[in-house]
Amino acid sequence: MSDRVRIGKAYDIEPQLIDNEKAKRVQKRVLIGRAMGAENFIMRLFTVEEGGHSPFHSHDWEHEVYIVSGEATVVKEDSKEVVTAGSFVFVPSNVLHQFKNTGKGNLEFICVIPNTADEE
Amino acid sequence: MSDRVRIGKAYDIEPQLIDNEKAKRVQKRVLIGRAMGAENFIMRLFTVEEGGHSPFHSHDWEHEVYIVSGEATVVKEDSKEVVTAGSFVFVPSNVLHQFKNTGKGNLEFICVIPNTADEE
Numbered sequence: 001m002s003d004r005v006r007i008g009k010a011y012d013i014e015p016q017l018i019d020n021e022k023a024k025r026v027q028k029r030v031l032i033g034r035a036m037g038a039e040n041f042i043m044r045l046f047t048v049e050e051g052g053h054s055p056f057h058s059h060d061w062e063h064e065v066y067i068v069s070g071e072a073t074v075v076k077e078d079s080k081e082v083v084t085a086g087s088f089v090f091v092p093s094n095v096l097h098q099f100k101n102t103g104k105g106n107l108e109f110i111c112v113i114p115n116t117a118d119e120e
Numbered sequence: 121m122s123d124r125v126r127i128g129k130a131y132d133i134e135p136q137l138i139d140n141e142k143a144k145r146v147q148k149r150v151l152i153g154r155a156m157g158a159e160n161f162i163m164r165l166f167t168v169e170e171g172g173h174s175p176f177h178s179h180d181w182e183h184e185v186y187i188v189s190g191e192a193t194v195v196k197e198d199s200k201e202v203v204t205a206g207s208f209v210f211v212p213s214n215v216l217h218q219f220k221n222t223g224k225g226n227l228e229f230i231c232v233i234p235n236t237a238d239e240e
Binding site (some may be wrong): 003005006032038043062068076077081088090092097108110114116 | 123124125126127128129130131139151154157158159160161162165182184186194196201203206207208209210211212215217227230232234236
C-alpha cells in the first residue's frame with residue numbers, strides 16, 4: 001500500500017549488472033516495484049551497453065516494452081526486427097524473445113511485467 | 121490471447137485528442153492494450169503540447185509513469201515537483217495528481233495502468 005505520489009530519477013538507482021552466459025552487458029533498474037507499493041505491475045528500465053543483449057528465452061509472464069533510446073534488434077522465434085526510440089514491443093507470455101543492442105551507444109528500454117512474475 | 125511478439129511505432133497510431141475543461145492539448149496513444157491481448161496492464165504514450173496538462177484528479181487505479189522527453193510539473197495534493205526525461209512517477213490509486221507541461225516543446229511520458237481501470 002502506498003498513499004502518496006513517489007518520484008525518482010532512474011539513474012539514481014543502483015543497477016543490477018547482468019553479465020553471464022545468456023545475457024551480456026545489461027543494467028537493470030527497478031523503478032516502481034513491490035517495495036514502493038506497486039500491486040499489479042512492475043516498471044523496470046534496462047540499459048544495454050553496445051554489443052550487449054538480454055537472454056533468448058521465454059517465461060509465463062508478458063513484457064510490455066517501450067524503446068527510449070538507441071537501437072534494438074528484437075529476436076523472435078523465427079525472425080528478427082530492428083526497432084528504435086519510439087517503438088513498442090509486446091511479448092506475450094511463453095513467447096521466445098531477445099533484445100540485442102545492435103546500434104551505437106547504449107540501448108535503453110522500459111519493460112513492464114506483472115506482479116505475478118518470478119522476478120522484479 | 122496473443123501468441124506472437126507485436127511491434128509498432130508509437131507515432132503510427134492515431135491519437136485520441138483530449139482538450140476540454142479539465143485537460144488541455146493532450147494526445148493519448150494506446151500502445152499495448154486489450155485489443156492486442158494485454159491481459160494485465162495497458163501501456164499508453166501521452167504527448168502533452170506546450171502549455172497543456174492532464175486533469176487534476178484521482179481514481180481507483182494506479183499509474184506507473186516514465187518521462188520520455190520534455191519537462192513536467194507533477195501536481196500533488198499539497199505540493200508540486202518538476203521532473204524531466206529519465207524520471208519515474210508512481211501514482212497510487214485514489215491519490216490526486218496532474219501532469220503539466222511547463223517546459224518548451226512537447227512533453228512525452230509513458231503511463232501504464234491496470235487492466236481493471238475504467239479506461240484504456
